[in-house]
Amino acid sequence: MTKAQPIEHRVGRKRGLRAVAVGAALLMNFLIAALPAQAAPSGLPAAHPARMRLPVPTGRFPVGEVTLHLADTSRHDPWHPAQDDRELMVSVYYPTTRAAGRPTAPYMLPRAAAHFDSVTANDYLGMDVPRGRADWAATVTHAAQGAPVAHGHRKRPVLLYAPGLGEPRTWGTTLVSDLASRGYVVVTVDNTYESPEVEFPDGSLATMVTPGGPDAFIRKALTIRDADTSFVLDQLGSVDSGRNPDVDGRPLPRGLVGTLDLSRVGMFGHSLGGTATATAMDADPRISAGINMDGNLTNYDGTPMPVAEHGLTRPFLLMGKDGQTDTGPGWAAFRAHTPGWNRQLRLRGSEHASFTDAESLLPQLGLAPVTLKHDIGTIAPAAAVRTNEAYVSAFFDHWLRGTRGHLLDGPSPRYPDMEFVD
Structure with a gap:
């Protein structure tokens, strides 16, 4: 097996990547649709990096977490064909009742955090966060390792x-942890060499490849994500049957074997991750229900993607940001051609990043109000977080658990920021 190359062999492609990624952002909304040069000034870097906290999950269970290093030996890495295997890092979040005494799962590992701070937050995600302002590695999660x-x-x-293009798998930890606290097993996936940074157990760091043309890059990324998703589902089947697929042989948490119901699988994602949710459902019938959070279903040339042209037969929820957006044509085509259950929601006052941890983390950094408005909109952060959690959990509760609720039937006075789109 060929390991991911160390950070010294991977980092340093920033200029070429930034130019292409920014072009894709303006047309595709797969990255946050704003250039760093257009972002409002956020002030001088803080003297000491902020140690941030994620919101506490709302479910009745504490949350456990374990990371797995997986290798698909049936294919070479599509981004680096010289590598014998396709290697991925995933995190598994799950309900626990015995979290006491366990170390808290880190938000990011040290090298990944350093790369995120120096490159990702500004150049990939289009945010104006001064370098050194945040201590990403020390961000407090609410998941107990190995419980x-x-x-x-x-x-x-x-x-x-x-996650979205240019986003690490940790960028959705708030919502993921909340779902785990409600009794779900939630698996987050870093798509190596498309994710901005993936740190492996040996300390090596694989960073994002330099895209070529945006259209070809997006098409290839989605094809690879579909294969990665099916592979991860295969490995979860191995876990449930008692085999440990972790490349490094690290132990699985007690009770994980035999607890995964792979007849009830859902998928959700932000930006390109939302797009990948639709394409993965189209490719793999094991995924029963999906949510796309502000991800485009339109090709670079303006035509609908294939999944938008023929739709899906299984339930699918579209959750979009407020204001002008380029998801419209693809989403309209998808809804027109989807025979299965579907809804479209709009989160009032939100921006593209309001469906990620940016909504809860950026306000803790002392950024200027104009910068926060640019990055996460005008909606109150707590309202955005709790509204997203409510609708995502209601969707999966209904379609995977058979719990009949009314939140998806129409507007609710409990969540006035969520608008139903006809």
Whole structure:
């Protein structure tokens, strides 16, 4: 097996990547649709990096977490064909009842955090966060590493989380942890060499490849993500049957074997991750329900993607930001051609990043109000977080657990910021 190359062999492609990624952002909305040069000034760097905290999950369970290093030996890495295997890092979040005494799962590992601070936040995500302002590695999560899985009489439904282009898998930890606290097993996936940085257990760091033409890059990325998603589902099947697929042989948490209900699988994602949710559902019938959070379904040339042209037969929810957006043509085509259940929601006062941890983390950095408005809109951060959690959990509760609720039937006075789109 060929390991991911160390950071010294990977970092240093910033200028070429930034130019192409920015061009894709303006046309595709796969990256945050704003250039760093257009972002409002956020002030001088802080004397000491801020140690931020994620919101506390709202479910009845504490949350456990374990990372897995997976290798698909059936294919070479599509981004680096000289590598014998396709290697991925995933995190598994799950309900536990015994978190006490366990170390808290890190938000980012040290080298990944350093790369995120020096390159990703500004140049990939289009945010104006001064370098050194945030201590990303010390951000407080609410997941206990390696805690045993909570006992249950039935297997637990499984959810997959797909981050956006230029986003690490940790960028959705708030929503992921909340779902785990409600009893789901949630698996977050870094798509190596498309994710901005992936740190492996040996300390090596794989960073994003330099895109060529945006259209070809997006098409290739989606094809690779579809294969990665199916591979991860295969590995989860191995876990549930008692085999440990971790390349490095690290132990699985007690109770994980036998608890995964792979007949009830959902998927959700932000930006390109939302797009990948639709394409992965189209490619793999094991995924029963999906949510696209502000991800485009339109090709670079303005035509609908294939999944938008023929739709899906399984339930699908579209959650979009407020104001002008370029998701419209693809989403309209998808809804027109989808025979299965579908809804479109709009989060009032939100921006593209309001569906990610940016909504809760950026306000803790002392940034100027105009900068926060540019990055996460005008909606109150707590309202955005709790509204997103409510609708995502209601969707999966209905379609994977058979829980009948009314939140998806129409506007709710409990969540006035969520608008239903006809």
